[in-house]
Amino acid sequence: MDALTLARWQFGITTVYHFLFVPLTIGLIFLVAVMQTLWLRTRLPEYLRMTRFFGRLFLINFAMGVATGIVQEFQFGMNWSGYSRFVGDIFGAPLAVEGLLAFFLESTFVGLWVFSWGRIPEGLHLACIWIVALGTNLSAIFILAANSWMQHPVGYHLNSATGRAEMTDFFAILANPTLLVTYPHTAMASLLTGSLFVVGVSAYHLLRSNQVAIFRRAATLGLVFALIGSFGVVLSGHAQAQVMTQQQPMKMAAAEALYRTKQGAEFSLFAIGTPDGRHLLLNMAVPNVLSVLATNTWNGAVKGIEDVQTAEQAAYGPGDYLPIVPVTYWTFRIMVGLGFALAAFAIWGLVLARRGTLIQSAWFNRLAVPAVLLPFLANTAGWIFTEMGRQPWVVYGLLPTFRGISISVSALEVALTLAGFTAVYGLLAVVTGWLMMRQVQEGASEEPGEPEIVPVLAY
Secondary structure, rough: OHHHHHHHHHHHHHHHHHHHHHHHHHHHHHHHHHHHHHHHHOOOOHHHHHHHHHHHHHHHHHHHHHHHHHHHHHHHOOHHHHHHHHHHHHHHHHHHHHHHHHHHHHHHHHHHHHHOOOOOOOHHHHHHHHHHHHHHHHHHHHHHHHHHHHHOOOOOOEEEEOOOOEEEEEHHHHHHHHHHHHHHHHHHHHHHHHHHHHHEEEHHHHOOOOOHHHHHHEEEEEEHHHHHHHHHHHHHHHHHHHHHHHHHHHHHHOOOOOOOOEEOEEEEEEEOOOOOOEEEEEEEEEEHHHHHHOOOOOOOOOOHHHHHHHHHHHHHOOOOEEEEEEEEHHHHHHHHHHHHHHHHHHHHHHHHHHHOOOOOOOOHHHHHHHHHHHHHHHHHHHHHHHHOOOOOOEOOOOOEEEHHHOOOHHHHHHHHHHHHHHHHHHHHHHHHHHHHOOOOHHHHOOOHHHHOOOOOOOO
16 A cells, blocks of 8 residues: 555544544543532532542543544654645644643643542532533534534635645634534533443443442433433534535535435435445435435435536546545444434433332343443544545645645555554553453442541531
8 A cells, every 4th residue: 555545544543543532531521520519419428439430430541542642643744744734824723722721721630630639628629620521622622623624624815825724713713613513513422422431330330239329320320411412412413414514515425325416315224335336236215314414404405426526526626526435324324323322222221210120120231331332433433434524635625635645754654653553552452441441340449548538628
């Protein structure tokens, strides 16, 4: 493979790996903050032990997210110097704010939260964890602002002398319509991920009748927020699909394997096409649903692949503007299908909790443990869909992917770093998995000296 293909594989592998930790960080820290708030309000020791237990799991995940995120950003200069030169004036601002403001809040206050148990007033200690939760969301906003600009460039002008995009309006970048729908979708997906993580870990202990009083409450709390997150994912995803239809019609057409523009377009449930994705052989579909999804109207027109290809050739010149349709089609279905399945799973769990039979339901608890993995699969599919569906653009309509590569980096050099990153990330995956499983198996056991850990300085 050439350097471009290898560089894309490397960036894809490191990004997907890093994104395994991001949604869990955003979702789990919110739930830990809620748990500590409930402890302060109720003084039930179960909530304190729950807070400390899931707080340790959060810290392991947070540390890995930081480490993998730093490595990921190195690639902008390593393999994608052409891209870095083109977007540097624009990307510099949101990424700098993310590092100086958002990550500063996260790293500073997570340290205060960890080391100040019993040393500062209770309300102030609680504020620390909520500030960490705020920082994680601010990080997501500024990073997604940069990514949204790649999907839909705004607030810039092209400098003909330097061939670079230069920022003209920072607030236009923050008000990008793509960002306004992408962040809520990411936040709700993260809440769903963190909630089902709590449910799955709790189910592991409920199956063993271990610390039932703690993990029954934790499972119920997780199910409530899983339901909120799942409905939030569906609603924000619908809004995102409508924006995508306007801004990137090729991505929507490829997601549905819709080759010709159609009014009252059907939603494809299952399709088989040629290996190159250019021709449809079999399609099982529900009439008119795609039009509703894309336009909010029963008979709305949705542009097909062939018509979008013709339009983009007229706008940008000769070329192939079609992404890999099978990848786009199936990642979209995995993402959407798992979203609805997890919503149904959360409803089932809440019904059991309402009836008081959650602990006795072996079937639900057995399924809840492996179900922890499903939000990660949905997040990964959604991220692949978002990025590969934009191809062949690295910045939509402005910079083709092949122009973003570092021309001085050889295929051998990229192959060596790809092998190195993959090996290191594989080792980190083993270490992280071992640490997480060790903490999960230990449970929320009473720690030596725990009564002294309870904050003694109150307002």
